[in-house]
Amino acid sequence: xxxxxxxxxxxxxxxxVILVGGTFDGIHVGHQALxxxxxxxxxxxxxxxxxxxxxxxxxxxxxxxxAPHFLTTIAQKIKILKQLHVEKMLLLPxxxxxxxxxxxxxxxxxxxxxxxxxxxxxxxxxxFGQGGKGNSAxxxxxxxxxxxxxxTIGALYVQGAPVSSTRIRQAVASxxxxxxxxxxxxxxxxxxxxxxxxxxxxxxxxxxxxLEVGKAQLPPYGVYIVRxxxxxxxxxxxxxxxxRPSLKVSSPVPVVEVHLFDKSDDLYGKEVTIKLITFxxxxxxxxxxxxxxxxxxVDVEDARHQLKVxxxxxx
Numbered sequence: 362x363x364x365x366x367x368x369x370x371x372x373x374x375x376x377x378v379i380l381v382g383g384t385f386d387g388i389h390v391g392h393q394a395l396x397x398x399x400x401x402x403x404x405x406x407x408x409x410x411x412x413x414x415x416x417x418x419x420x421x422x423x424x425x426x427x428a429p430h431f432l433t434t435i436a437q438k439i440k441i442l443k444q445l446h447v448e449k450m451l452l453l454p455x456x457x458x459x460x461x462x463x464x465x466x467x468x469x470x471x472x473x474x475x476x477x478x479x480x481x482x483x484x485x486x487x488x489f490g491q492g493g494k495g496n497s498a499x500x501x502x503x504x505x506x507x508x509x510x511x512x513t514i515g516a517l518y519v520q521g522a523p524v525s526s527t528r529i530r531q532a533v534a535s536x537x538x539x540x541x542x543x544x545x546x547x548x549x550x551x552x553x554x555x556x557x558x559x560x561x562x563x564x565x566x567x568x569x570x571x572l573e574v575g576k577a578q579l580p581p582y583g584v585y586i587v588r589x590x591x592x593x594x595x596x597x598x599x600x601x602x603x604x605r606p607s608l609k610v611s612s613p614v615p616v617v618e619v620h621l622f623d624k625s626d627d628l629y630g631k632e633v634t635i636k637l638i639t640f641x642x643x644x645x646x647x648x649x650x651x652x653x654x655x656x657x658x659v660d661v662e663d664a665r666h667q668l669k670v671x672x673x674x675x676x
Contacts (some may be wrong), residue, residue, distance in 0.1 A: 362443055365411075365451045368609045372475030377408040378450070380471060381482040382489070384526070385414045386608075387432035388441045390482065390546045391517040396445055399482040402554040406479045408436055413445050413471075414438070415455040422455055430578035432529055434552050435630065463539040464490025464499055472507040480510040514629075519543050529578075535637050536581045536640060537649055548588075551617060552634040558618070567616040570628045572635070580617055580637060582644040586664045589621055591628065596621045600635055603644035620657075622665065637668060 373377060381399035385392050390478035396412065420428035433441070436453070441451060451458060455627060462470075467490050472478045481500055487510060489495040500511045516523035524544045532540040533549050542547045553572035583602030589596045598621035605616060620636055641660055647653040 362447065363449045364440060365449070366454065368451070368474045368530070370410070371411065371451065371471075371511070374409050374449075374476050375451075375598070377406060377479045377576075378402040378475075379406065379408045379480050379666065380413050380478065382413040382551060383484060383487050384418060385433075385438060386418060386429075386526040386547060387529050388438060388445075389526065389544050390519065393445060393546060393550050394517050395448065395482060395484055396442075398512065399480075400446070402480050402482065402512065408479050409476070410447065411449045411451050412442060412507060412643045413451040415459075416624055417455050418439070419455050420459070422457070426673055428576070429527070430530060432533075432549075432578055434575075434577070437550070437634070451481050459611050461491055464495025465503065466490075467495065468500065468503045469507070469536050470505070472509060477548050478507070478509040480512055482512040482514075485513040485515050509618040516531050518638075520606060526631065528574055533578050533580050538580070538637060538640075543642070548636040548638070549580075550634050550636045552632065553577070553617070555628040556572075557629060566654065567620045567661070568625065568631060569620045572617040572619060574617050575632050579617075581640075582615065584641040584644070584660050585637045586639040586641060586667060587619060588638055589624075590620060590634045591631060596624045597664075597668055598622050598624075598635075599641065599660055601644065604643065604648035612622065622661075639664075 379402045381396055383392065383395065399410055402408070405535060412426050418428060418431060433590045439450070471481070481504070483497065483500070485497055497511060504511045516525070518524070520540065520543060522528065529541050529544045532538070532544065538549060551572065551574050553574040555570045556573045558569065558571040579602055583599050583601075585602065587598050587600045589598055598619055600619045602617050603615055619633065641663060647656060
């Protein structure tokens with residue numbers, strides 16, 4: 362995939378451009394429908410399709426105390442876009458300079474970047490530019506002036522309600538993975554680098570990989586059967602998500618720890634993605650580490666049994 366980090370880099374393209382813009386957190390089925398619509402336009406106009414998004418949700422800069430937990434990392438977005446046959450991405454750094462750019466100026470920069478801008482595709486509720494004043498109405502006005510088409514699509518409905526990133530966050534937070542999967546078109550997954558831990562799991566006989574997942578949307582605290590992907594290879598295991606109340610010093614922030622059944626290599630610094638397959642039990646506090654050790658053994662045996670009798674393992 363060709364990834365551009367500034368609007369000026371679009372000048373390297375030789376064909377006219379179809380832009381599809383959005384925050385694309387989760388790249389859910391509504392986002393996928395928008396991208397497919399843009400791909401149709403690109404074929405019709407023999408143009409380059411460019412997916413335009415930001416390196417962080419704008420709220421993390423503009424309203425950090427109200428910023429939503431994210432559904433996908435940048436690496437996950439890139440992987441999913443590749444699976445959707447997207448070959449070009451404009452990944453703009455959402456910084457103070459971009460936040461201060463007026464919607465009109467932003468549109469003009471896109472239109473004058475290089476090859477002719479044939480069309481901009483977006484969800485009908487997406488806003489952009491300083492103060493979020495840019496919308497589809499302004500785009501159409503500027504489109505008439507600068508000679509590009511504006512294509513919008515409305516919300517996609519699943520199970521009788523519109524799909525949105527907010528809806529998916531709420532579903533994951535409540536443990537409703539069926540609803541999350543229906544809206545995403547795939548299992549919900551957490552992704553992060555493996556970072557050093559205290560080695561407590563190893564001392565109990567169950568070595569774990571601690572994932573640095575940042576402000577990802579987490580499900581209810583507890584133990585889950587997971588399907589982990591590491592460098593394109595899949596492994597089964599269990600994950601504990603929570604604050605580890607059985608330890609003398611519990612975690613001030615939630616921790617994601619993964620124990621893989623058939624993987625004992627050093628994973629430090631590697632990217633690991635886990636799909637949450639089945640909820641096993643809620644997180645609880647044990648009186649002693651020996652009780653915790655016995656419970657982990659039960660969790661592992663329970664997970665192995667469920668996997669043996671047919672828990673679906675979607676790669």
